[in-house]
Amino acid sequence: MAKSNPKTPPMLDKSSLRPVRYDDVLNEILAHHPSADVDYLARAWAFGAKAHHGQKRKSGEPYFSHPIAVAHILAKAKLDLVTVAAGFLHDVVEDCAVERKELVRLFGEDLAEIVDGVTKIGKVQFRDRQQAQAENYRKMILAMTRDIRVLIVKLADRLHNMRTLFYLPEEKRRRISEETLDIYAPLAHRIGISHFKIALEELAFFYLEPEAYWELDRQLAQRAKMSRHLIDTISAELKTILNQNQLDAEVTSRIKSRYSIHRKIVAKETVLEGIFDYYAFRIMTNTVKDCYAALGVLHERWRPIPGRFKDFIATPKVNLYQSLHTTLIGEQGIPFEVQIRTHRMHRTAEEGVAAHWTYKDGRLTSVGKDRYTAWLRKLADEHEEVKDTHEFLATIKDQLQPDEVLVFTPAGEIKSLRAGATALDFAYSIHTELGHRTTGVKVNGKLVGLGSALNTGDIVEVLSSPKQTPNQEWLKSVKTPSARNKIRAWLRTEEQKKSIELGKNMFERELKRYKVPLKSISKETIGEHLPDFGFKKVDDFFSAIGFGRLTPLKAVTPFLPEDARVKPDGKEVRESRLESAIKRITKRSGEQVLVKGQRDVLVYLAKCCNPIIGDSITGYISRGRGVAVHKTDCAMLKTMAVNPERRIHVEWDRHCEPQLFRVRIRVYTEERPAMIADVSHAIADTKTNVKQLKASVNNDKNMGVFDIVLEIHSLDHLEKVFKRLRAIKGVLSQERLS
Ligand code: MN
Numbered sequence: 095m096a097k098s099n100p101k102t103p104p105m106l107d108k109s110s111l112r113p114v115r116y117d118d119v120l121n122e123i124l125a126h127h128p129s130a131d132v133d134y135l136a137r138a139w140a141f142g143a144k145a146h147h148g149q150k151r152k153s154g155e156p157y158f159s160h161p162i163a164v165a166h167i168l169a170k171a172k173l174d175l176v177t178v179a180a181g182f183l184h185d186v187v188e189d190c191a192v193e194r195k196e197l198v199r200l201f202g203e204d205l206a207e208i209v210d211g212v213t214k215i216g217k218v219q220f221r222d223r224q225q226a227q228a229e230n231y232r233k234m235i236l237a238m239t240r241d242i243r244v245l246i247v248k249l250a251d252r253l254h255n256m257r258t259l260f261y262l263p264e265e266k267r268r269r270i271s272e273e274t275l276d277i278y279a280p281l282a283h284r285i286g287i288s289h290f291k292i293a294l295e296e297l298a299f300f301y302l303e304p305e306a307y308w309e310l311d312r313q314l315a316q317r318a319k320m321s322r323h324l325i326d327t328i329s330a331e332l333k334t335i336l337n338q339n340q341l342d343a344e345v346t347s348r349i350k351s352r353y354s355i356h357r358k359i360v361a362k363e364t365v366l367e368g369i370f371d372y373y374a375f376r377i378m379t380n381t382v383k384d385c386y387a388a389l390g391v392l393h394e395r396w397r398p399i400p401g402r403f404k405d406f407i408a409t410p411k412v413n414l415y416q417s418l419h420t421t422l423i424g425e426q427g428i429p430f431e432v433q434i435r436t437h438r439m440h441r442t443a444e445e446g447v448a449a450h451w452t453y454k455d456g457r458l459t460s461v462g463k464d465r466y467t468a469w470l471r472k473l474a475d476e477h478e479e480v481k482d483t484h485e486f487l488a489t490i491k492d493q494l495q496p497d498e499v500l501v502f503t504p505a506g507e508i509k510s511l512r513a514g515a516t517a518l519d520f521a522y523s524i525h526t527e528l529g530h531r532t533t534g535v536k537v538n539g540k541l542v543g544l545g546s547a548l549n550t551g552d553i554v555e556v557l558s559s560p561k562q563t564p565n566q567e568w569l570k571s572v573k574t575p576s577a578r579n580k581i582r583a584w585l586r587t588e589e590q591k592k593s594i595e596l597g598k599n600m601f602e603r604e605l606k607r608y609k610v611p612l613k614s615i616s617k618e619t620i621g622e623h624l625p626d627f628g629f630k631k632v633d634d635f636f637s638a639i640g641f642g643r644l645t646p647l648k649a650v651t652p653f654l655p656e657d658a659r660v661k662p663d664g665k666e667v668r669e670s671r672l673e674s675a676i677k678r679i680t681k682r683s684g685e686q687v688l689v690k691g692q693r694d695v696l697v698y699l700a701k702c703c704n705p706i707i708g709d710s711i712t713g714y715i716s717r718g719r720g721v722a723v724h725k726t727d728c729a730m731l732k733t734m735a736v737n738p739e740r741r742i743h744v745e746w747d748r749h750c751e752p753q754l755f756r757v758r759i760r761v762y763t764e765e766r767p768a769m770i771a772d773v774s775h776a777i778a779d780t781k782t783n784v785k786q787l788k789a790s791v792n793n794d795k796n797m798g799v800f801d802i803v804l805e806i807h808s809l810d811h812l813e814k815v816f817k818r819l820r821a822i823k824g825v826l827s828q829e830r831l832s
Contacts, residue, residue: 113159114166122169123178130175138179138201139165145183145190152261160254161185167250171287171448176201177243180208184247187213204241211237211244212251228486231277235490239471242447245281249290252278256297271298276491286413286446295353303356310352310359313366321349325373328430332375332392339391344378344437371421374431378440382407385434389418392432396422399429407435409500409550412510415443489575501552511548514573518544521556522577529577530584531558545571563588566743589742594633596715597640604646608654615653623652642720697721697744699755703728706755708809713744754805756785757812758831763798764824765791773800773825776818782806797826 116139123130142161149157165181179201186192187209197206214230237244256274259267275298282291300307314321325347332345355372362368379385385407392398402421410416417435424430441449498510501520511523517537522529534541534557537548548554564581572578602612620632627644629635638644697713703725705711710726723744724731763769770789777784786803806812812830819825 113155114163116162119162119166119169119178122166123175126172127175134175134201135179135182138182138205141200142182142186145186145192149189151258153258157185157189160258163254163257164247164250167253168247171246171250171289171445173243173246173448176204177208177246180205180212180243180247181250183209184212184251204243207237207241208243208247211241212248224487227273231490232486242285245285246287246448249278249282249287249294253290253293253297256294256301259297259301267301271301274298275302280491284413285448286415286442287448288444288446292351292353296351299353299356306356307352310356310366314349314352314355314372317366321373324424324428324430325375328375328424332377332432335391335395336377336388339387341384341388341391342380343384343388346376346378347373348376349373371429371431374433376440377432377434378437379434380436382436385418385436388434389420392420392422392434396424398422402431407439409508412498413446415439417443485575485579489579499548499550499552501548501550501554504553504555509554512574515548516544516571516573517542517546517548517554517556518568518571519574519577520548520554521558522572522574522580524556526580528556528558529580530564531560531562533557533559533562543571544568547573565741585743590633590637592715592740592742593637593640595636595640597636597638600639600646601636601649604650605653608650610650610654619653626652640715697723700724700728700730702730704755704757706757706806706809706812707746708812711744711746713742715740715742754783754807756803757806758801758803759812759815759828760831761800761802761819761828762826763800763822764826765796765798766824769798769822769824770800772822773802773819776822777802777804777815780811780815780818782811782815801831 116136119139120132120135123135124132139162143158146156146158146161151157151160161182161184164184165178168178168181183197183201183205187194187197194206194210197209211234234244234248252274255270259270262270274294279291279294279298282288282294329345329347336343336345350372355366355369358369358372359366366372377385377388379388399421402419404419407416407418416439417433419431419433421429421431435443498512499515500508500510502508503524509520509523511519515523517535518529518532521532521535532544535544535546536542536555536557537546537552539553564584566585568581569578572581605612605615617632620635624630624632624635627635627638627649629638635644635649639646639649697720699705700714700722705723705725705728711723712726712728712731713721713723714731715721721742721744761773763773773789774784774787783805784802785805786801788801790799790801791797792799804812804815806815816828819828
């Protein structure tokens with residue numbers, strides 16, 4: 095029994111663990127390509143065997159057993175000779191220091207390119223593993239766009255490594271399995287090689303959650319007899335009914351993969367009993383017309399579950415998958431899923447892009463493979479722009495998510511987006527510039543919010559204006575990292591621009607105090623002093639002043655005439671009035687506000703609205719004074735919107751010392767005895783200091799009015815006070831005054 099050795103992946107039949115020999119590879123190839131260049135293959139094998147001579151795998155086997163197994167997987171998938179030969183040689187550059195030149199000379203440019211593509215970047219020193227991983231993906235994606243066979247070899251390589259993963263320590267097994275689920279299985283799905291995808295997922299599931307795996311295995315075995323009976327009954331009935339309707343079709347059935355059943359169980363928070371359709375039926379016809387005819391017949395016989403019917407024939411998936419999907423309600427209300435497709439569609443569904451690299455009648459057919467690589471090219475282009483390692487990895491993972499929505503442009507062009515993508519994501523997916531200028535989005539003719547999620551079948555139209563620009567709020571309206579990265583990049587540049595403008599202004603003001611006009615200082619002169627401050631560019635210098643990292647006084651000092659550095663009373667100038675004012679402010683309040691992405695910025699809380707921690711806030715660059723922090727809904731701020739480019743994103747820094755803010759509130763009450771006592775007790779209950787309390791009576795309305803100044807440390811705190819006050823009998827309403 096397989097369980098006697100729980101380390102061995104149970105889904106592997108003995109043949110996939112038995113050492114593979116050269117003859118096995120050759121026989122696979124000759125089976126579908128009898129006139130293959132056997133000499134070429136033999137040379138590749140011999141070269142690889144020699145290069146890896148003496149190396150051992152973790153299992154103790156000779157290293158070359160691995161490349162042979164990879165070549166065998168590729169041959170079994172009916173790939174062309176160059177790809178199979180690349181399987182033999184895929185590790186020689188990385189592990190044996192064979193030069194690319196030599197591969198080109200002996201085996202041709204194509205093979206060398208494939209091997210190079212799967213070779214990890216070796217000589218560069220990386221900061222950490224994450225960066226190394228990101229750079230390797232970057233390289234691999236680029237190589238894949240040139241030749242998709244790079245990916246096919248990489249997948250076969252990964253598949254064999256997964257099959258032999260139990261020789262590695264637990265920690266490494268986990269990491270490799272996670273990467274397989276995050277990156278390689280989705281990539282296999284994207285290029286449509288479903289047997290690779292399923293095999294990779296099953297193995298990763300086995301290593302990551304062995305207990306769940308074995309439990310599911312046990313339950314499926316327990317129900318095997320019943321499942322078999324159900325499957326046979328339905329299969330027979332499907333065959334009969336198709337026959338009766340003169341439809342020439344093949345019916346097959348299968349239990350779905352353990353990983354997909356497991357995912358369903360987790361998603362539905364249920365047990366195996368709660369998942370009915372863990373088996374599926376497939377009907378394969380000769381023509382597209384027959385697919386729809388078969389569907390009609392089935393829907394007449396069984397009731398379909400509404401919302402489960404999908405027509406991927408009319409609208410193929412990104413990986414060119416085509417099929418009709420429907421779920422029918424069978425005997426005793428047990429649902430079952432049926433996929434209907436032509437034999438040709440089936441081949442595409444199973445082999446994907448590989449079908450375009452295989453031999454038909456002895457000839458290589460590479461037709462249509464570009465359709466698989468178009469999205470890859472887009473992926474590669476976008477990733478050029480993403481410099482941050484973490485963002486890059488997140489973006490890749492996200493873009494490989496298989497769930498997608500298919501929407502239409504007004505011209506009827508199909509666009510695929512990941513599930514959950516919003517109207518604004520759509521705009522960015524068309525073009526970065528269009529995204530930046532989006533003023534509104536119409537879905538099916540109706541104007542919707544930028545953050546509205548799209549559904550398959552929606553017709554989406556983007557409205558734009560050249561005057562529009564992105565803002566911080568937009569980050570909440572997008573779900574794809576790719577759109578988020580684009581908005582962030584734009585905002586970052588914009589904030590940089592603002593800080594430069596502000597810094598230049600502060601610099602000029604400071605100079606003016608010494609009667610030195612900015613114009614009198616040449617760019618070259620500034621340039622000469624930049625190294626003193628540790629900057630390379632003038633912009634960085636001004637930006638540092640704007641963001642308060644460099645005080646204006648320090649910044650101007652080298653540009654002042656000698657005598658200007660000393661005040662008439664003989665004391666050296668230390669601080670400008672402005673600076674000391676700012677220091678006072680920042681000491682009091684500045685440390686609790688962070689300006690997005692920047693440290694040590696000069697900030698102060700605006701007096702007009704007195705924001706407290708937890709309030710939604712917006713920064714406003716006041717010339718020469720740093721950043722004023724207002725409540726986002728502050729009326730003053732709205733009047734300043736005439737200059738929207740001076741707005742800047744700020745947020746509360748939650749990691750710093752608690753601090754008290756003075757907040758003025760007004761409470762309206764019924765007029766009754768002891769109301770004052772009740773109100774002050776309520777406040778005292780919340781351990782809040784009262785700085786001022788004024789009670790008055792509005793005789794016209796027979797109402798008590800309390801004006802209170804409190805010391806509050808956060809919005810939560812204030813809300814607690816409000817809640818407590820509301821609970822007093824006779825309190826009518828309350829408001830925060832600013
Ligand atoms: Mn390898």
